[in-house]
Amino acid sequence: MRLEDEIQQKEFKDDYNKAIVNILFTQSYIVTKQNNLFKPYGLSPEQYNVLRILRGQNGNPITVSSIQDRMLNKMSNASRLVEKLKQKGLVLREECPADRRQVDIMITEKGLQLLNQLQEEILNQNNNLIQLNQEEVSQLNFLLDKLRG
Amino acid sequence: MRLEDEIQQKEFKDDYNKAIVNILFTQSYIVTKQNNLFKPYGLSPEQYNVLRILRGQNGNPITVSSIQDRMLNKMSNASRLVEKLKQKGLVLREECPADRRQVDIMITEKGLQLLNQLQEEILNQNNNLIQLNQEEVSQLNFLLDKLRG
DNA sequence: TACATTTGCATGTATATACATTTAATACAA
DNA sequence: TTGTATTAAATGTATATACATGCAAATGTA
Numbered sequence: 001m002r003l004e005d006e007i008q009q010k011e012f013k014d015d016y017n018k019a020i021v022n023i024l025f026t027q028s029y030i031v032t033k034q035n036n037l038f039k040p041y042g043l044s045p046e047q048y049n050v051l052r053i054l055r056g057q058n059g060n061p062i063t064v065s066s067i068q069d070r071m072l073n074k075m076s077n078a079s080r081l082v083e084k085l086k087q088k089g090l091v092l093r094e095e096c097p098a099d100r101r102q103v104d105i106m107i108t109e110k111g112l113q114l115l116n117q118l119q120e121e122i123l124n125q126n127n128n129l130i131q132l133n134q135e136e137v138s139q140l141n142f143l144l145d146k147l148r149g
Numbered sequence: 150m151r152l153e154d155e156i157q158q159k160e161f162k163d164d165y166n167k168a169i170v171n172i173l174f175t176q177s178y179i180v181t182k183q184n185n186l187f188k189p190y191g192l193s194p195e196q197y198n199v200l201r202i203l204r205g206q207n208g209n210p211i212t213v214s215s216i217q218d219r220m221l222n223k224m225s226n227a228s229r230l231v232e233k234l235k236q237k238g239l240v241l242r243e244e245c246p247a248d249r250r251q252v253d254i255m256i257t258e259k260g261l262q263l264l265n266q267l268q269e270e271i272l273n274q275n276n277n278l279i280q281l282n283q284e285e286v287s288q289l290n291f292l293l294d295k296l297r298g
Numbered sequence: 299t300a301c302a303t304t305t306g307c308a309t310g311t312a313t314a315t316a317c318a319t320t321t322a323a324t325a326c327a328a
Numbered sequence: 329t330t331g332t333a334t335t336a337a338a339t340g341t342a343t344a345t346a347c348a349t350g351c352a353a354a355t356g357t358a
Binding site: 001006008017021026027056070074145147 | 150151152155156157158159162164165166167168169170171172173174175176177178179180181205218219220221222223224272275276278279280281283285286287288289290292293294295296297298
Binding site: 031032035039044063064065077078079080083096099100101102103 | 335345
C-alpha cells in the first residue's frame with residue numbers, strides 16, 4: 001500500500017524525502033509485528049537481538065562493548081539489556097580475568113532453548129512480513145546497503 | 150557498506166531475514182542523523198513529525214486521534230507529544246465545541262517559523278543521507294510500498 | 299428517560315533510546 | 329614510579345514506545 005495513503009499525506013517533496021519516511025514507517029510496521037511475536041515469551045525485540053548475537057559466538061564469551069558494536073541500534077544500552085537477560089536466567093555475566101574492566105557475557109542453555117523455540121515462528125513471520133519475491137528482496141537489500149554509503 | 154560487515158554477522162539465513170534486519174539497521178542510521186539535526190532546536194524526530202502533520206492541515210485544526218493515525222509510529226502517544234509541543238509554545242490545544250471529548254490541535258506561528266528554519270537543513274541532509282541516484286530511490290520506494298502488502 | 303456501550307483523551311507503568319556522568323582498571327608518558 | 333589519559337562498564341536523567349486502565353462525553357437501545 002502506498003505510503004501516502006497509509007499516513008494520509010498528499011505527496012512528498014521528492015523521492016528522497018519519501019524514502020526517509022518510508023524506511024521509518026516500514027521499521028515501525030516490522031517492530032510492531034515482532035513485538036506481538038516476542039511478547040508471549042517475555043522478550044523485547046532488542047533483548048532477542050542480543051541473544052542472537054550471543055548465540056553467534058558459539059560458546060565463546062563476548063564483552064559488553066562488543067555486543068554494543070553489533071547491535072542494530074548503536075545508541076541502545078547493552079549494559080542494561082544484559083542485566084535484564086541475566087535476571088531471566090538467559091545469560092551469564094562474569095568479570096574478565098585478563099582485563100578486570102571488561103565483563104564476559106555468555107548465553108545459557110535456557111537462552112539457547114528459548115531461541116530454538118522462537119526460531120521457526122520467526123522465520124515464518126519474516127517471510128509473511130515481506131510481500132516481495134526473491135528477486136525483489138535481493139534488490140531491496142542491495143539498495144539499503146548502498147543507501148548508507 | 151554491506152550489513153554483514155557493519156554488524157559483524159557472517160551471513161543471514163536468507164534474503165528475507167537479512168531484509169528485516171537491514172530495515173531496522175537503516176532506520177537507526179537515519180534516526181541517529183536526524184537526532185543530531187533536531188537537537189539544537191530542542192525537538193525530537195517524533196515531535197518534528199507531529200509538527201509536520203499539523204502544518205499539512207493548512208490552518209485547520211486536527212484532533213489528537215487523527216494525529217495518531219498519521220504518525221509514523223502507530224503506537225506512539227500523540228497526547229503526550231502534543232503536551233510537550235504545547236509547553237514549548239509550538240501548538241495550541243483547545244476543546245472541540247462540537248464534541249467535548251475531542252481536542253483540536255493547531256500549529257502556532259512560532260511552530261511554523263521553526264519548521265521553516267529547519268526545512269532547508271533537512272532537505273540537504275536527506276539527500277546526503279541516501280547515497281542512491283534518482284532511479285534507485287524510486288525503486289526503493291516501490292519495493293518498500295510493496296513489501297508491506 | 300435510563301442504562302449499557304463506545305469513543306476520545308489522559309495517565310500510569312515497564313521497557314528502550316539518547317546522551318552525560320561516574321567509577322574503576324589499564325595504558326602511557328614524564 | 330607517578331601522574332595523566334584512556335577505556336569499559338554502570339548509572340542517572342529525559343524522552344519515547346508499548347500497552348493497560350481510567351474517566352468523561354457521546355451514542356445506542358430498551
